[in-house]
Amino acid sequence: MITIRAFAPENASTDLALPLTWGQRCHSRLHTHLPDGEVLALRLPHGTTLSHGDLLSSDDGRILRVVAAPEPLLEVRADHGLALTRAAYHLGNRHGSVEIGPDCIRLPEDPILMGMLEGLGCRVSRVQASFEPERGAYGHGHSHGHGHDSGTSDRHAPGQHIHEFA
Numbered sequence: 001m002i003t004i005r006a007f008a009p010e011n012a013s014t015d016l017a018l019p020l021t022w023g024q025r026c027h028s029r030l031h032t033h034l035p036d037g038e039v040l041a042l043r044l045p046h047g048t049t050l051s052h053g054d055l056l057s058s059d060d061g062r063i064l065r066v067v068a069a070p071e072p073l074l075e076v077r078a079d080h081g082l083a084l085t086r087a088a089y090h091l092g093n094r095h096g097s098v099e100i101g102p103d104c105i106r107l108p109e110d111p112i113l114m115g116m117l118e119g120l121g122c123r124v125s126r127v128q129a130s131f132e133p134e135r136g137a138y139g140h141g142h143s144h145g146h147g148h149d150s151g152t153s154d155r156h157a158p159g160q161h162i163h164e165f166a
Helices: 081-093 111-119
Strands: 002-007 016-020 029-033 039-043 055-058 063-068 071-077 105-108 123-129
Touching: 071 081, 071 111, 081 105, 081 111, 111 123
Parallel strands: 002 039, 016 063
Antiparallel strands: 002 055, 029 039, 055 063, 071 105, 071 123
């Protein structure tokens, strides 16, 4: 079993990829499996949220790179910016996690929200993709204390996540 209790330096060489969904990346305590079946125990400080690209150090010296694993999402598009802006407004009122792209919004699958968004005139489709939601205006980074003076990561500026979709 691999146990992870710390972050690795940002320039460390990676030994393994650790694919995790958004829900898994929100847990500082987690038991999961690597793609090869090896058991992994995550034991990070409470409140830690992982981001795509974070480097973790295992007790046995291996370095793992966090990869945002594909998961079931809704992708919201509209024919005009006003409809997409209205969708973002209504989603924000529900305080859910959303990823903002240049011409779409992604969020975890939810049939109620899907109906609401379609009722607002948006096109909603189900996709399987990685998910890196907005962290909020005051918390765009994540706290994990590995050498950043502010205590937050500066790898992701607000609104600059892993937007691989067009």
